[in-house]
Amino acid sequence: MKESRVLGVLGGMGPLAGATFMQRLTLLTPAEKDQDHIPAILWSDPRVPDRTAARLAGGEDPLPALLRGIRGLEAAGCGAIAIPCNTAHGWFEAMQAATRLPILHIVEAAADELLRLGVAAGPIGLLATKGTLAMRLYQERLEDRGYDCLVPPEEEMDRAVMPAIDLVKANKVAAAYAPLAEAARRLIMRGAKAVVLGCTEIPLGIGAGPALPFPVADTIDALARACIAWAKPAA
Amino acid sequence: MKESRVLGVLGGMGPLAGATFMQRLTLLTPAEKDQDHIPAILWSDPRVPDRTAARLAGGEDPLPALLRGIRGLEAAGCGAIAIPCNTAHGWFEAMQAATRLPILHIVEAAADELLRLGVAAGPIGLLATKGTLAMRLYQERLEDRGYDCLVPPEEEMDRAVMPAIDLVKANKVAAAYAPLAEAARRLIMRGAKAVVLGCTEIPLGIGAGPALPFPVADTIDALARACIAWAKPAA
Structure with missing residues (x-):
């Protein structure tokens, strides 16, 4: 896919939210046919350690799993990244520092x-x-x-x-x-x-x-x- | 992601169907928390040429775009591929011949x-x-x-x-x-x-x-x- 137009979506946090994000992205896009819609790759990894538990209860750090998803979206040719999980934005600066792709802040x-x-x-x-x-x-x-x-x-x-x-x-x-x-x-x-x-x-x-x-x-x-x-x- | 358990979804045909597939996959999975759900990558490329037009009206061949998606899902570490588009299964044999991953036939x-x-x-x-x-x-x-x-x-x-x-x-x-x-x-x-x-x-x-x-x-x-x-x- 042509890099400049493909959206990368780091999802799975939770998976229903990520899937619904893809649905809303589609429904809110002005389109008359398939080819008018936005190419996108949803990296749905529900195994990312719980973000609230990591921050408040000493749970496992989610950053390695988040960065693995970002690497995957980069490799797939995405031009920007969206993360339909608010809590994951607690690691926004670390993620943004690790990629040249813009991350759209929720x-x-x-x-x-x-x-x-x-x-x-x-x-x-x-x-x-x-x-x-x-x-x-x-x-x-x-x-x-x-x-x-x-x-x-x-x-x-x-x-x-x-x-x-x-x-x-x-x-x-x-x-x-x-x-x-x-x-x-x-x-x-x-x-x-x-x-x-x-x-x-x-x-x-x-x-x-x-x-x-x-x-x-x-x-x-x-x-x-x-x-x-x-x-x-x-x- | 560990290869054996990650599902690859070749979607975008249309994008609303692919997104809804991800939603239904989530809702039909027995789960109590994020980490119980199935890791999956949705390759949503709505630019795949129209499948019915290709078959019935001499439209552009969708196979190269389908194979590009399969390559991307392979590279991302998926262990099997699902394609939530029935018409695309007209190219099933060509796709299956091009990948070692099993494609689950709709x-x-x-x-x-x-x-x-x-x-x-x-x-x-x-x-x-x-x-x-x-x-x-x-x-x-x-x-x-x-x-x-x-x-x-x-x-x-x-x-x-x-x-x-x-x-x-x-x-x-x-x-x-x-x-x-x-x-x-x-x-x-x-x-x-x-x-x-x-x-x-x-x-x-x-x-x-x-x-x-x-x-x-x-x-x-x-x-x-x-x-x-x-x-x-x-x-």
Whole structure:
């Protein structure tokens, strides 16, 4: 494949999020036939060690597995890399330092999505893994842009958000809706103008039930839009 | 990735079918966490020349693009290849001759799916591209197993089935439901005991509306089940 136009997707974290990313990338691309779509390679390696456990509980370092995927995408001729896993962006700088390919940052894509939703500044809610929250992947980048991040209390993270993420990874997607929708609602009640679904399992759970009556920035769609802008800059 | 367990998926034909295949592979795999899922690489090259046009209208030969994908999946360390595009199986023998990796045949998977649905022999309906029908990819293999294939008349293929497949490739999935559901119903009215959705765009269209009240063999799910059996023979 011609290098400049082929997207590399480092997925498998989780695999349902990576597959759904490919689906949304396809559905959001203006196309009339197969040949109008974006060539892409999805490196779906669900064996990458758990990112939150690595950061918070001394679990195995995921970086070697992440770099193995990046090498594979480079070898396949990709021209840029997208990673539909927010927590893996805790290793963004190490990954970017190890490749000449640009890696499209999911938090920047989420910030662009907030603008697209008409939410330009102020308090926003953040649903993400405990690893992503602890690494402040969103807080620092969004605060630079004029947002304040509200996050669920520790008790709700342990009782509702993390178990719901695990339900999606275990293919029990519908069961993840209620706890995630409730956590999002509480952030809105605390004053958030929108909620960022800052873990790619979360839009899968939220997508399994009725649409939420407030703006949500879906990081699967946000990253897909960034990839389309990269692949089809004229579109 | 360890070669023996990594699945290679030659997709992009169309890209929505390839992405949905990855999603169904994930959802059909027994798993409690990311690391239980099947490592896989999706080579999504939607630039592969149109398979039906190549066979019926002297269009560009897709084989070089198919072989490029197979080389890429080999280089990435895959241990077997699945191709979620029925029509591409018209080049199966040429592809299989060009690689030492086993290619899991989608028509064999569809036949296994018919058995799983409890349809062991007799008349079955076949919805597929004109290329797949002309190459008799299903007729010969299914007749060997005791089935008779009923196919839509030429007029209905041109008016309903092929345009519906093109709608899916153009991301107009919901609009594909009615013509495909009607074509399936007509096959049942002619005596078919089940309908094989023998083009991977067709289950996407059929999935966009109410479930059909007769057995359908979805070739996306059928191929996913064959891949899971390959990757997790003990499961």
